[in-house]
Amino acid sequence: MSTNVENGTAGHVTVTPAAHRAIAALCAAHGGPVMFVQSGGCCDGSDPMCFPGGEFALGTGDMLVGVVHGCTFHMDADLYEALGRPLFVLDVEPGTPGGFSLAAGDGLRFVTRVKAPREQAS
């Protein structure tokens, strides 16, 4: 199991104040940190999935994109490359979480907003 931090990747995810509040509430409810895994493909693809800490078994092909308020944010390294090493902003919005993801509060879900390359360059 690996949570490699590649050079320059840590810090590639930031959170909005609303996401920060949701993470704090989840950590309190679960008695410890939660974890995020950026998904891809099909119905709920590109959703950030939120699980109790350690729930999702990480492999050598996964990378640690960043750490947000003590919670790790992971992604398949090939997907990260295919998407052009995006900068993620973790936010919450009304809606039902995809897959087996924890909700970000009652009637809320986590979402990643992505800064496009030109924004990143500037």
Next chain:
Amino acid sequence: MKYDPPGRPGSPVDVAPRYENFIGGKWQAPTTGQYSPNLCPATAKPICEIPKSGPQDIELALDAAHSAQEAWGEASTAQRAAVLNKVADAIDAHREELAVAESWENGKPVRETLAADIPLAADHFRYFAAAIRAEESSITEIDKDLIAYHFHEPLGVVGQIIPFNFPLLMAAWKLAPALAAGNATVLKPASPTPWSILKLMEVVGDILPPGVLNVVNGPGAEIGKALATNKRIAKVAFTGETTTGRLIMQYAAQNIIPVTLELGGKSPNIFFNDVAAADDDFLDKAVEGLVLYAFNKGEVCTAPSRALIQEDIYEEFMARCLERIRAIKQGDPLDTETMIGPQVSKQQVEKIASYVEIGLKEGAELLVGGHRPTIGGEFANGYFYEPTVLKGHNRMRVFQEEIFGPVLSVTTFKDEAEALEIANDTLYGLGAGVWSRDTGRTYRMGRAIKAGRVWTNCYHQYPAGAAFGGYKVSGIGRETHKMMLDHYSQTKNLLVSYGTKPLGLF
């Protein structure tokens, strides 16, 4: 014609204010006592309330399934096939009702549900009714006195998790082979589309022995996990995205059970220059083949979301396609003239809008669409997005990530080698399309593209009898083919000696 929305006078569909889980052949309230509103994506208004079940409801469903499975598994294949054929007949007899319910809940145009989703669901039950009757066990004569008998036995009770894009058809894809092979099942519909499957249960619930098919609705983190981790299931089948797919495999590894996974794609649709060699029906078919990216508003795992067009016909061919795209009628999903309805949820339509924005910021050129259309009246708040085409190159994010909406990313190629390179430059390998009048070329391309299904001079056809499934991260296993019976069966080998002499070792 226009159908009246479910629940209104004149509609073919009745709506109760609240629905329950279908467990053990009965409607059972969730043990949580909680319900969620189920929204219509065309109006953003509630259709009905759906159970917000908890893990205890999964246990009740598994109790019912286990009490029913043995008798169902021991029923003759003729008896099981007769039940599946009755299910198919009931679906056909309620085609309009189910089609309208499916359209209203999912947003897909009723012309598609009437012509494809519902008839294909019925056909799927008939296909597996036939396949199980024709299934044979095998005998191998190891030597003159030693015979290996191979019997198919049901796995037992299986868990099936259904996506939101084809709620009834994907359920049929998973249910028909599982039930044909003698299994009982606990099925979890997708959170955005829990209702049409309950309407299906109203239609077919009495046909199946109680407990053979159970439906539980609720949050994935609660009941999806409770089902997938449960030690009382013998297999999990899932259609959805990669992270949940991996999690399901992880849970299956802990219980040492098999999985079938179908996990999405970014399918290339390749048009060689000879499609434009004549202005004929074939060229017209190819133009429609490109526009099929908007089928089911692009909410298809195999959506042909990357169009690769040979550069010397690009201008002429794309002009024809754009003309066809501009003629797409968008609006009320219950109008049979409508070609594209709303996306399934607010979050999906917002995601699509953000991808188009990302594409434009990456430097893609907007050829058509790119906005949320204004559709008035009762649909003013619906989750509509215009059919959109972005021109760019394959390294852009909009060429690599599945958008799951009516957004086509188009690029050009010089020759066959470059077409193949672009086609395979993706993490996914679910579907692909190849269009050419040169059958040698279509064959070479079809064999070289790393995808489970290569539509050749067609697209988006899903007949039972043609195996469907993914290469690469698009999944494991196949559906819509009789080989699914193997995915839902154990192999029992009886190794029988008819000789009388001892081995002589002891």
